[in-house]
Every structure is written in C-alpha cells, then in structure tokens.
Amino acid sequence: MELQNKLKAIATKINQLKDKIDTEESTKHAFVLPFINALGYDTFNPLEVVPEFTADLGLKKGEKVDYAIFQNEVPIIIIECKHWEENLDNHNSQLFRYFHATKTRFALLTNGINYRFYTDLEHANKMDAKPFFELDITKIKDNEVHEISKFHKSNFDVNKIVNNASALKYTKEIRKCITEELTEPSYDFVKLFANKVYSGRLTEKVMHEFTGLVHKAFTQTLSEKVNDRLNSALNKEAENQQLDTIEVIEEDNRIETTEEELEGFRIVVAILRRKLSIDRIAYRDTQSYFGILLDDNNRKPLCRLHFNGSKKYIGVFDEVKKETKELITKLSDIYNFEERLLKTINLYED
Template structure:
C-alpha cells in the first residue's frame, strides 16, 4: 500500500472512532501507535526503535516521562507526547517536551491527540523547542501539500537536514493558511477595516463597520464559490459563457436588503457539497446551467436557476447532514451523510433529476 493510501486509511479509522476514544491510553493504542508503525514505519514493539515511557531526568524534575521516543542509529530523534483524542491540544501540554528537548539529541518533537499532530523543532533558538509547530497534520482534514513533508519523517525516508531546512517556510506558510482560513470563517475587525478602506472612502464609523462586516463576509463566500467554479470549469475544459446585453449596477447599501441577505449563512461545507453535486450533474448538462440558492432551511442546487427544477437539497444546518433528493412529484427523500464523499453514492439519482428537467 502506498504512503498516501496508508495515511488515508488511518484518517478513516480516526474519523470513525475518535468520539468513542475517551482516555489517553486508548488514544495511544487506537491512533498513536498505528501512526508510528503504519505511517512512520517504526516497529513499536522494538525498544531499539521506539521507547515507550521514555525517561530522562531533567534538573530537579526526576522520573518524568515522555510517551514515546523514536530512535535511529542509537540516538533519540523524535519525542512524542500524547493527550486524549477528545481534548484540544494546547502548548501547556508540551511541558515535558520542552524540558526533554534540551537534554536529548532530538531535533524533532510531536504533540498529538491522535487526531491532530503538531511537529516542533528549534528554529528560534538552538536546542530549545519552539513554542509554535512548524507542521500541523489534521487527520480529519489532511492538507495534501504536507504529505511529502510527513514522508520525510518516515523510517525509510528520514532526512533530518531536509526537514529542518524546510521547517522555517512550513511554519509560517502553515500559520498563514490557518489564519487566512480563520478570517474567511470569522472576519476580524482588522480584516474588515482593511478591505473597507480599499473600497469605501468615507469615515469608518460604527454604522459603516456593521454594514461592511456583513458585506465582507458575503464577498468572501462569493469569492470562494467563484474560485471553486473556475477550477471546476478549467478541469472540465469549459469556458465561461459571454454576458450578452448584461449590465452591472452599483447601489447604496440598504439596511433592509442587508438584513435579508445576512439572515442566511452559507457554509464552506454547503459550497463543497454543491460542487460535488455540480460535478455529477455536469455529466448531463453544461456547468453554467447548474446553480445554487441558499435558504434558511436548506441549500438548493437547481437547474437553470429555476426553483421548479430542483436537483438536490443540502440539509447541513444540523449535527446530522442530509442529502435531499426529489422524485418526479417533488416528494423529497433525505439520505443521511457521514461525509460529503457519500454524495457520490447518489450520482445516478442526481443525473436522473437533471435528465428529467433537461
């Protein structure tokens, strides 16, 4: 099995079992040891490769232990500290890693709850572990750009010099990506003010702030949708249709319109689900004919932007997500989704809906 396939298999296991794992010990057995063995390639039962409960007395701290130490050529290379899978990782959890980092030869340390893996090194000061990770791997949302870097940590491909040399860029690029994602989800005052100042020449009053808080959020969501649409069209070899006799008007912000627009919150999951339905439907009609409308109760995917031609409905507002499919009499059947990929299981019903209207 290829490295990426092994990573995907473990990610699927974590997704299915994470909520059932309640203790640190269970997390180690279910997620951490499989990661060390199947992903990194070290024998967890060979003390010459993996030392559990690794002890190295530090100053007045005697008998403290790090959960695992990975050894290569007789030297400790990676220290691993574990927490329960249901808990959020915090830098306070890494106290042993900080102390052990300075008294061992290890240049790498990992803090994990089995779901998220935070990897640290000593970029800021030699032999002193950084307070921020240079690489964060979330098994529930794997960033594929990080896979080659994770592979450098494996037994067969371990390359400490390459890892350290790439760590500086990884650290800041990863942090920037996470901050950008955070701003897209919940724009901060600084983000709102920055963009407002680029398009609005008046004073940045509280009223203007309130108006543009909604507008920046709306523009962000539309930008993401259009970017994904453009990539989908490019992948399908489709060019955008020209706008014949189309005009674009600009009007002042009207409070009533603003209130109406901001009552509906379009989520990234809804947009991702829409793109999956659209990709399926494009097997029957041109991509530009597949449109979407968000409503309070569901997110609709339509043919020709016509409410009388519903292809599917995404009910993503609750804890349980559903894909709604309608028969010729417009009777809706909801199908529970454990993941967005399960939409593909209903591909034929989606295509049939498109054929029915087209």
C-alpha cells in the same frame, strides 16, 4: 502509495475501535504504535523505538516521555501520547520540558487521532509554542501524506524537514488569519480596503458599513472563483468525452475484434475477478491494440493486448501508468503476469 494505504488502514481501525479504547495505554498500542510502524521504524526494536524514555531535566528526576525514536544512537523524535478523547491543548507544556532535556529537533504530541509536530524555529533547543504541522489522521489529505512521508525512516533528513517546517508553520498561521478575516473582518482589514475605494473620512458609521461590504465582496469573489474552477473542469471533461466519442466512432468503422482477443480478455477477467467484480472490467478495441479497462474508463487501463502483428504482446502498466510490452507466445502466458495485473488495480482503488 504504500504509506498512504497504511495511514488509511489506521484511520479505519480508529473508527472501528475507538469507542472500545478506555485507557491511554490502549491508545498507544492500538493507534500510535501502528503509526510509528507505518513510518518505517521497528517498534519491536528497543534500540530504535524506546518506550518510557528518560528525559530528566536538572534536579527534576523521573521524567519520562512515552516514546523516543532513535537513529544512529541519537533521539530524532520524541512522542508524548494521550488518551484519544483528550484535548491536546492542555499538554504541550509537558512536552516542552522533554524537548529541552533530550536535545532532539522534533517532538510529536498525539492522542492517536490528532498529531502535532513541533520543532525549535524561534529559539534553538527551545520547543516552539505552536506546532509547525498538525493533522487529523481520520481525515488525512494527500498533501498531508506527503509531509508525513518526510518523517519516514527512509527519507528522514533533519535539515530538509527543519527548512520546510518554517514554511509549513507560517503558511498555516497565514491561512488561519485569512479564514478569521473572511469570517469576521477586523477593523484594520476593513480599513485597508476602505482606504483604497473610499475618498471620504472613515467615520465609525462608514467603517461599520464597509465591514459588511468587505465581507460580502470577499464571499462573492471566493464563490465566483470556485464556480469558475468547477465550470472549467466540467467543460474540459465534456471536451475530452466528446473527443473520446469521436475517436471511438472513427475507429469502430475499421476495427475487427478477433476471437483470440476475446479469449485473452476472458483470461484477464479470470485473473482480475479476485479483486474486482466482473461488471467493472471492460474492453475497447482499437486499430493499435485491444484495451482492457477499469469501469470502461480509458484513463484507467488495466492492460493492453497487442495481437495485430506477427508477434503477440501484453502491455502492462507500472506505478506511473507507463506501459511495458511483454512478449507472449501463447494465450496462457497471460497467467504469468497475474501479480502485475492485480497490482495495477491499486493505481485506481485508493
């Protein structure tokens, strides 16, 4: 969650500042260094993040890579940076030389927006021509955050990343092939399906006809799959809403909301209004507890008041939405949970 928030903050900063960034050096300071810092490395420690790291190879001297990240006095990642407007396709050969000279296992080529991660899956100590993982930080997805987290200082494990890199690389390549075949089916792809359904001779005319049929069939199949998933999700949501309504109707007949619960609610609102508008904070009283919700959604609980017994409790939620009941002796004790209540908002506000 923390890494995801930091990456989103960098993306926001990029969108705000990129048109004012005129140099490669500015790109490094504004975009790349915050990324390195988000991964848990101290950009102010020259023993951990080394700028202008020497990567001489043979007789060729004066070769320097923009940054090298060290762990236990060994370079674990080298980073080559370009201006944010530059196309990275023109620069991997330079990084290839640095990779061989430094003996690192990971190289990163970036313009501060696009990030390409390389290793040596095909030949030991020789950087692969294609990255095993790449992303656009301004359009980052949850699964990409998960992959990035493996490079965090607290998680970094060379063997685990390398083992996973192979699956990432070839999955990416296969997906690219699938996309190309769906967009413009190749002769071999069309022939594969034509042989399965057509018993005649595959002449040029027949193949031309089947090219259109294969493209149409795959388009329709994908469309149907997407519609099925959407309909399934909508039906499930409708069922859940119906069950919620039935549950509320059944409980409403046996529920009495007390002034003490309402006063507790007002205290919680006073705390949460620092981060939320009041109209987003709602309550639902049940037989078991008095629930305080975000956006009147019972899947977004902010806290619960358990005031129906001889002792009073406030139920607060952790990062996995597990409730912990805490004893309170008076209503003003709710203020003691201010920090935890405000933190709960982050579960739903990404």
